[in-house]
Amino acid sequence: GAGVSQSPSNKVTEKGKDVELRCDPISGHTALYWYRQRLGQGLEFLIYFQGNSAPDKSGLPSDRFSAERTGESVSTLTIQRTQQEDSAVYLCASSLGDYPFTDTQYFGPGTRLTVL
Amino acid sequence: AQSVTQLDSQVPVFEEAPVELRCNYSSSVSVYLFWYVQYPNQGLQLLLKYLSGSTLVKGINGFEAEFNKSQTSFHLRKPSVHISDTAEYFCAVTLRAGGTSYGKLTFGQGTILTVHP
Numbered sequence: 259g260a261g262v263s264q265s266p267s268n269k270v271t272e273k274g275k276d277v278e279l280r281c282d283p284i285s286g287h288t289a290l291y292w293y294r295q296r297l298g299q300g301l302e303f304l305i306y307f308q309g310n311s312a313p314d315k316s317g318l319p320s321d322r323f324s325a326e327r328t329g330e331s332v333s334t335l336t337i338q339r340t341q342q343e344d345s346a347v348y349l350c351a352s353s354l355g356d357y358p359f360t361d362t363q364y365f366g367p368g369t370r371l372t373v374l
Numbered sequence: 375a376q377s378v379t380q381l382d383s384q385v386p387v388f389e390e391a392p393v394e395l396r397c398n399y400s401s402s403v404s405v406y407l408f409w410y411v412q413y414p415n416q417g418l419q420l421l422l423k424y425l426s427g428s429t430l431v432k433g434i435n436g437f438e439a440e441f442n443k444s445q446t447s448f449h450l451r452k453p454s455v456h457i458s459d460t461a462e463y464f465c466a467v468t469l470r471a472g473g474t475s476y477g478k479l480t481f482g483q484g485t486i487l488t489v490h491p
Contacts, residue, residue: 262417291477293481300464301464301466302481303478306477313476317478349417351418359468360423362420365417365418365419367416367417368417
């Protein structure tokens, strides 16, 4: 498959635990985005990577959230000391990155995070 | 800041009927406009996008949308729907070049289209 993949597909954790969510973008895509969708709400932007740098982290809701990317490949989103309000579907998208304003973003299937 | 409003959270229609899913946006600067679709148990998929030029944009699966700058709308239409069009549809915008948006999408809340036989 040449699409964006995410793992795990589902994650159930207890409040206060740390979680790591993984995204494998389409090969050759330099731009990578994380979004989240909480129940009954639209998708919210979290962070944007161009290569392994993150010029826009403006959507990260708190300092419990962090993300990194290795080169132009895998990205991990880490949530520390999870809270119930972190429960959501976390979506990753990648695009060619040549002109991110108009490039099509290709989305992965998402990770459904449930914090008990 | 920009925002997107999808006026209908759910739209039920019968097969072969026409459908319109409404989307309005608000932004102090020019935007690019997108419609994405999410089929059950699948990821988001781009239906169509408006970048410039003709205000009528044709997408996949027979869908089209019309950009209306004066009404700040980008409604999605299909003249005859199929059962397989049952899905959730998201309207989204991104700011045009010149800012620091880097193409990040601002989404509406989604419209669930249910096509009945």
